[in-house]
Amino acid sequence: MSKILTTHVGSLPRIQKVVDFIFARENGEAYEEADFDKAMTEAVDETVRRQVEAGVDIVSDGETSKISYATYVKDRYTGFSGDSPRNAPADLKLFPSFLQRLAESGGTPQYARPMCTGEVRSKGQGELQKDIANLKAAMAKHGAKRGFMNAASPGVISLFLQNDHYPTRETYLSALADAMKAEYETIVDSGLDLQLDCPDLALSRHMLFNDLSDEEFVRIATGHVEALNHALRDVPHDRVRIHICWGNYEGPHVCDIDMAKVFPVLMGAKARYLLFETSNPRHAHEWTVFRDRKNEIPDDKILIPGVVDTTTNFVEHPELVAQRIERFTAIVGRDRVIAGSDCGFGTFAGFGAVDPEIAYAKLTALHDGAALATSRL
Template sequence: MPIRVTHTGSLPRTQEVVDLIFARENGDAYDPATFDSVMAKNCSETVRKQVEAGIDVVSDGETSKISYATYVKDRYTGFSGDSPRNAPADLKLFPSFLKRLAQDGGTPKYARPMCTGPVKSKGQDELLKDIHHLKDAMATHGAAEGFMNAASPGVISLFLQNDHYASRDEYLAALSDAMRDEYRTILDAGLFLQLDCPDLALSRHMLFADLSDDAFLKIAASHVEALNNALQGLDPSRIRVHICWGNYEGPHVCDIDMDKVFSTFLSVNASQLLFETSNPRHAHEWQVFRDRASEIPDDKVLVPGVIDSTSNFVEHPEVVAERLTRFAHIVGTDRVIAGSDCGFGTFAGFGAIDPDIAYAKLKSLAEGTALANGRL
């Protein structure tokens, strides 16, 4: 099987979408029917652009979501107030750069409420609308396969911190129980489920910077345990898991090594593993997969990020092909899918990448994959 092409999920949203999302976010007046029609239209256009760029497994671009993690506050009870902000440890080491980011609007501003009560689903209506919009767009534009992102219990606990449950483990268990139906609903719709788990790496230098690596890995293992509990009875071959160290341009000198989180990452009950291997801080870590190839189960599919999501450089197709070939030589072409380091629209209305350049990067991703396939 040739290498297929996908990406991590979020894509730039139009100003029309952003304005409606923030009207809802800020409690301003808006027409729900207009909101739904605008999301449907823009989801369709997002899918069209992906297909045109050569993407095989498309997403809805997370069109309707304020962000990949905090959207849960709108779909689940138990959240109110605001959570404390904690800058990543690497940015604290360079305060002049952190100040510049803040002054230049380089840090997104959006609500991060605390968990202040029992977490329960408000129903699947919003999710079902997103699924309907994506499947309609796929049918219209000829996309055979699609995926939808969902937050993991661990990443929710990272951004929406606990002020209700007696312990972190109790909070994770509640989130696991609450998210189970969302995960199943996405799979039952015939889509791939993508679980976003930056908590398995990013939270090391964001929330747990004072711990040792070993102590952090125990926490990460508890996050995986909660996630796997929510995935019980679901088909791992239809599940993708994404790990990252934070989708921001910065020094990243405090990132925990892939080699240290490798076993934790592989322990998620998901077949497809999405990870960063393009940006300058993690480009060398393809070697971890080479050196520990014997530890990679046969049912795991590697989805390396071979284009960066924080730079407006458009990677040359030859660079993409070179990166993919390394992984194909480790596990075979049938167990490699071309991906991106992270999303291009992690937060609505915020992103370092020009929207047109984002799709140019996806086009180069597809062209480079074609080169790799021709050589392999």
């Protein structure tokens, strides 16, 4: 009997030593590169060990060396300088007292968001190769059989690092796709699966495009997927994961676009594995979209619903995790479901709503719930 596998979206809490090194680099402070590299290697080793201990089947490096899942590209590609305008999500603007509370409590991450002010080109893959080597070494040491590495999609880069160089957004997306293509291929060529983080397909609706209609936004999101698919044209689709979300923050989320409206966009991505939110209170009901539109899910797609939340410190009961998994196995079958998380636990270095120890407790609950579902199917 094949078991239901477990994984997560990618980022995990970073220890303070790692955070200090990352922000020293971010702020242009002096540090020893050898010490930085040693800290990252040791931290990835521990991160993989803890994932294996928690029962995670498909592990990541926790995005340990990255300042964030999208803006890390400013350190690895040319063409970025200055600062991009900050725009709070539309739902937080509707509740200004809550937005102010977040700001005053340090509840919003602080990091550079330069604009694109020149041609986007790779500075070389030295940092990427270090990340790959660290993850593979840790997997070999701790017995993890399968791993993945995150990379930013062209669309999410355009969301956080806005264009002030290329004549149009479409031209910028095309340039980003061309620049990121080699990174995607290098990850897959290393033997790891590639995960593309694509909150631009949902989050950007209420961050950057809130003046458009839903229909107009869906056309833009479709263009983002077309750019991504172009970058993936030489990558086997069965080695690709894609993650869509509405923003990994505790907030009202009353401006989120419905999954039903972006469903065709998600299905159009050249990715076999689809990761999406189904645990938080704003999107938990949307498992019915997959049930009601089962015939629109291509037969080669594997669903990875988020069956644990990443914005609260509740640890889900394994029975609840199992119930969430079983909703999807009833739709596409047990062999086409992997249990995942709603989003990352360390989306930005040094910032996360979930206590680090509780994050791993949630991963353990993920494993226990998957085991329970397996035993019943």
